[in-house]
Amino acid sequence: MSRSLRTAAAALAALGLLTACGSSGSGSSADGGKVTVTFWDNNAGPARTPLFQHLIDEFEKANPTITVKYVGVTSSEVAEKYNTAIASNSTPDVGGVTTALLASLTAQKALAPLDELLAKSALNGKLSANMLETSKAAAGGKGLYQLPSSGNQDVIWYRADKFKEAGIEVPKTWDELFAAAARLTDKSKNQYGFTIRGGSGSGFQVLSEAYAYSGLASMFDAAGKSTVDDPRNVELIAKIAAQFKNTTPEADVSNAYPQMLAQFQANQVMMVHHNLGSTKDVKTALGDKVAGMLLPSGPSGSSILANPVDGFGLFKNSKHQDAAWKFVEFLDSHASNSYWNENVGQIPANTEAYADDWYAKSGITKQAGDALNSTAVKLVQPPVYLPQYSKITKTDAEPNFQKVLLGKMSPAEFAKAVADAFTKAQSDYKAKNG
Secondary structure, rough: OOOOHHHHHHHHHHHHHHHHOOOOOOHHHHHHHHHHHHEEEEEOOOHHHHHHHHHHHHHHHHHOOEEEEEEEEOOOHHHHHHHHHHHOOOOOOOOEEEEHHHHHHHOOOOOOOOOOHOOOOOOOOOOHHHHHHHHHHOOOOOOOOEEEEEEEEEEEEEEEHHHHHHHHOOOHHHHHHHHHHHHHHHHHHEEEEEOOOOOOOOHHHHHHHHHHHHOOOOOOOOOOOOOOOHHHHHHHHHHHHOOOOOOOOOOOOOOOHHHHHHHHHHHOOEEEEHHHHHHHHHHHHHHHHEEEEOOOOOOEEEEEEEOOOEEEEOOOOOOOOHHHHHHHHOOOOOOHHHHHHHHOOOOOOEEEHHHHHHOOOOOOOHHHHHHHHHOOOOOOOOOOOOOHHHHHHHHHHHHHHHHHHHOOOOOOHHHHHHHHHHHHHHHHHHHHHH
16 A cells, blocks of 8 residues: 555545535535535546545545545547537536646536635645646636646656666767667667657657757747747657658557557567656556656757646536535545555646655656756647647648658648648637637
């Protein structure tokens, strides 16, 4: 049993006493009696569901007048389920909400604002400022509609054992990474130093690599023009494309994360770019043979393209908003948030968890958290609030990036297509929303 789990009962009981003194929610007076709060998990499955079931049990012990009804929804279904529930006026009281979904839900006016609730909460001042910034940015800067619970960040998993055998230091720059990839490539053994995501998810990944290299601080300049086609971004996209079939497998042109991870675990590739969400998978498969590093920097420094932040939304139609908010506060309390993130391998939103033993010893998770929460970091917010965001980064960018790998489109043409689409979408958004 983890340290955070052993201490959970006492801390959660204390939270129960604290919140029992009065929630700042605006629910009906019926909340004073027995109430049932319906909670939708937005990414249900064998890894997460038992964690929520444990936390719900602890919450109900500390709050005997509130029952939480857990409803598991898979990540592939959740957007459609929420849209259907909004249309039929049957939304849950509380739902798991990533920043990737936030723009759609706020556009439909489905979520209750949380700014005042957080200001009056014991959690005020204890949540990551950068995660709160990402949450607000994802809603178009219109306020807080999601309480962050977990932060993610892009990392590169590498075979620490192979690096040690070859006498290669952990790369600090992209040029050092490409040099390491070349040294670790032996095509006669079907061994490659790196792998490129050419299939599903490639759009966001190559943009995160580009901004890590360029060090640009924003995806738009002061005039509202996208910076995606900045020459420094184009330079890195060209360097990535040059690795294809030289230090990477040819199958990369259509590979998504599952295929990349399979190659990594099978000793076919020595470095794979993903994020903290794969911590458990790579550690289970490779143990001490694997380690993680942050995306390297370029000549002009480094930036972090903000990953989606997971968290919780309070639905406006909830008839028990006091009880629902109490549950959300509980999930983001020190003990609960620490327990959750220790088990999923992500960065806690509750900054009190940073003093916990598991986090101090978490290696790449702590490195990523330190970088994400640094006041000096240039955190670049992707414009997920744009209605066209998914079309631009997935529907259009993914096949175009495959063309780049195959030599049918130049890196500059690829970047310009993405930039022009973002610039137009941003202009349309501003015209409609001010």
